Amino acid sequence: MSIILADGWIVTMNPKREVLDEASILVEGDRIAAVGTRAQLSAANPHAEVIDCRGQIIIPGMVNTHTHLFQTLLKGLGDDRVLRDWFTCMTGPSAVELTAEDVSAAALHGCVESIRSGVTSLVDFMYAHPRPGLTQPVIDAFEATGIRGRVCRGFITTGEEFDIPAALIETPDAALADAQRLMRSHNRAGGRVQVGLAPSMIWALDEATLRRTRALADEERAFITIHVAETTFEIEQSQARFRCTDTELLSEIGFLGPDVLAVHCVQCAARDIGLLRRHDTRVSHNPCSNMYLASGLPPIPAMLEAGVTVGLGSDGPASSNNHSLFQAMKFAALIQKGFHRDPTIITAEKALEMATIDGARAIGLDHEIGSIEPGKKADIAIVDTSGPAMAPVHHPVSALVYSALGHEVSTVLIDGRVVMRDGHMTTVDEGAVMARSRRAADSLTARAKTAHFARRPWRSSAGRSQAEHSTTRAPA
Numbered sequence: 001m002s003i004i005l006a007d008g009w010i011v012t013m014n015p016k017r018e019v020l021d022e023a024s025i026l027v028e029g030d031r032i033a034a035v036g037t038r039a040q041l042s043a044a045n046p047h048a049e050v051i052d053c054r055g056q057i058i059i060p061g062m063v064n065t066h067t068h069l070f071q072t073l074l075k076g077l078g079d080d081r082v083l084r085d086w087f088t089c090m091t092g093p094s095a096v097e098l099t100a101e102d103v104s105a106a107a108l109h110g111c112v113e114s115i116r117s118g119v120t121s122l123v124d125f126m127y128a129h130p131r132p133g134l135t136q137p138v139i140d141a142f143e144a145t146g147i148r149g150r151v152c153r154g155f156i157t158t159g160e161e162f163d164i165p166a167a168l169i170e171t172p173d174a175a176l177a178d179a180q181r182l183m184r185s186h187n188r189a190g191g192r193v194q195v196g197l198a199p200s201m202i203w204a205l206d207e208a209t210l211r212r213t214r215a216l217a218d219e220e221r222a223f224i225t226i227h228v229a230e231t232t233f234e235i236e237q238s239q240a241r242f243r244c245t246d247t248e249l250l251s252e253i254g255f256l257g258p259d260v261l262a263v264h265c266v267q268c269a270a271r272d273i274g275l276l277r278r279h280d281t282r283v284s285h286n287p288c289s290n291m292y293l294a295s296g297l298p299p300i301p302a303m304l305e306a307g308v309t310v311g312l313g314s315d316g317p318a319s320s321n322n323h324s325l326f327q328a329m330k331f332a333a334l335i336q337k338g339f340h341r342d343p344t345i346i347t348a349e350k351a352l353e354m355a356t357i358d359g360a361r362a363i364g365l366d367h368e369i370g371s372i373e374p375g376k377k378a379d380i381a382i383v384d385t386s387g388p389a390m391a392p393v394h395h396p397v398s399a400l401v402y403s404a405l406g407h408e409v410s411t412v413l414i415d416g417r418v419v420m421r422d423g424h425m426t427t428v429d430e431g432a433v434m435a436r437s438r439r440a441a442d443s444l445t446a447r448a449k450t451a452h453f454a455r456r457p458w459r460s461s462a463g464r465s466q467a468e469h470s471t472t473r474a475p476a
């Protein structure tokens, strides 16, 4: 099957960062065969289907380097809490109740939501295993919707003293054996969906389990992702237990490497950043979640200056509260500009790089995806600029990062296959996915008794101190 995406504005993200006006892309099979004029490509392949892209911006599909798809059922229940309260009061009790039906409904919804906003690759971090078999529904959702990515089998092996529910704590033997079984049954060279490893966070793991995880990743040539230095609590715990930061511990035990994606790194100091660079460990930056949970402002400019690869993530929708990388791009640029009082510190171009080619590098797939270049996989999003939010477009990259809301994505290709066409999903029945997700969300939050968080009284910030006010939603 061949397709010509004709006469669009192509933001290539190739090494020269070329932006081509009225240019076309020939897709043959699962790959980009050529970039040129419509006439050239039609002559080369006269039988190709033509999709008219006039007035539209064509970008490489975005790479969401961090989410927890199961949290798609928990949107809006975690407002105005720091991470530990958020986990103890709402996310933990909900995770304990998860069934395969909940995870399936959530993952399908999350994948559809992602594709709709131009994401073609996802890293899912599935750490909630109150019962066996909860990774498979995530893999199945990737397969059903056609999205690319890494399904990372997460685990928590300690942490009852920090109020992590006992039902979420697995033995290292059980977690690693299940992860190995999944990797061996699903992973094949070049496969669209790959299973990886996701040790949750230092304060919910012990050193021996981290060492075993590294050894298993080496044995299976697997990708690893782990939460690192998200909050001050996490750093305090590492200092108390190991007399060093969590990044220093990971470095010391030989855990870090280019196959490790460290998520958040909000509290990383200069020495930690140096270690990330030295091991070529990649970072997932989740600006919406870091602000939502008041975790702090990660030192992204210092990481970029040091040469660390940084991709963008939404984080789970219980702390962000959607899967939009358009929001992540805008937040990533704006929070650093405001904090540093430097409008050039993260530009629109840098934000788009983090969402595309740098995100691809962060998950070890930049040789295959992340830019529009002949030979790469045809993972492409087409953005309609004619609506009121984006028009008028004077500069396509600025329009994508600062004006777009995400719903402007009209058509999406993954592996050369049209998975959304003119706003309609082609791989799954979106209405059925949404109805099932709504039922699962109601059932889960009723069982977990967290539904009441959605029916809380109005929480005004009036009368609070300035410091408190800064983490509280202001009245409309």
Ligand SMILES: [Zn+2]
Residues within 6 Å of the ligand: 066, 067, 068, 125, 227, 263, 315, 316
């Ligand atoms: Zn996370």
